[in-house]
Amino acid sequence: MEANKHRTGSVLVLGAVASEILPLVRRLVHPHRETTPFGTVWKGTLEGVRVAAAVTGIGKVNAAGAAVWLLERCRPRMVCVVGSAGAYPGAPLRIGDVLVASEVQAGDEGVWTSEGIRSMRAIGLALAHQEGLPVFGRFSLHQSPWYRWVRAVTPEGDLDTFRLRYGPLVTVGMVSGDERIALQRFSRYDAWAEDMEGSGVVQVCLHYGVPVLQCRGISNWAGTRDKARWRLEEALAHCHEVIQKWFQAGLPLESPENSIAVAGDDQA
Ligand SMILES: O=C(O)c1cccc(C(=O)CC[C@H]2O[C@@H](n3cnc4c(=O)[nH]cnc43)[C@H](O)[C@@H]2O)c1
Secondary structure, X not given: OHHHOOOOOEEEEEEOOHHHHHHHHOOOEEEEEEEOOOOEEEEEEEOOEEEEEEEOOOOHHHHXXXXXXXXXXXXXXXXXXXXXXXXXXXXXXXXXXXXXXXXXXXXXXXXXXXXXXXXXXXXXXXXXXXOOEEEOOEEEOOOOHHHHHHHHHOOOEEOOOOEEEEEEEEEOOOOOOOHHHHHHHHHHHOOOEEEOOHHHXXXXXXXXXXXXXXXXXXXXXXXXXXXXXXXXXXXHHHHHHHHHHHHHOOOOOOOHHHHHHHHXXXXX
16 A cells, blocks of 8 residues: 555556456455446555456457547556466466466457468558557567566566466457367467457557556466366466556556666565
């Protein structure tokens, strides 16, 4: 609490379904609930930081729509997407790990011909622009001061019961339905895990110039449809453990750039 006593600005946290957001809502001081066209948003404070925590609905259209609606109204200093993801077999992840996205790919966009799939970059169509430069299907997050700050306060490695990893995610409209598709996607995208919302939110945030992070607990192997083999609750609990550490470390809402060295020193 002390670290954030004089902080201004708010953080917008987005999750597709209630179970991805409620662990955070339970920690909010004086939560106030509102309804949006996309779902519910709770507003309150956490560790002295104003937070809007919203359920968006599944898929990138719902997530992007909710992001626009809330960005317009809440004007947050930064956005954080939370939830679960399916790890690709072969990726350096275990079920229960937490993956913070170093980049998010828009996995559905491109051209699909009989000869194969061509990416947005290959066909020269930009999805957005950043500092005047075209951004195709890969949104890189690792250059942002926020990403560097979270890496400093929660370094990659073993925590008590799981591992925290920083690496690439891909967002897809159709989830991998079997291991063959999951393996194909692992080699096509060079991503470690897939989700269904991330790129939609990241793309919207790029248009608004608002920094964004994505933190997901690995609940399953992509391609595994049998929910009995998923560890959703555990993955979400671990994801929220990581987010909680960021709040406790005093999210640097004004200037993450100036706080990186300090955060790094804290880990020494
Ligand atoms: O019914 C299925 O076969 C099936 C397979 C994968 C995912 C689902 C979902 O309903 C996912 C909902 C939710 O969770 C995220 N998520 C978690 N694991 C995965 C995955 O392996 N592939 C894609 N998304 C995943 C996703 O972001 C959704 O919000 C159903």
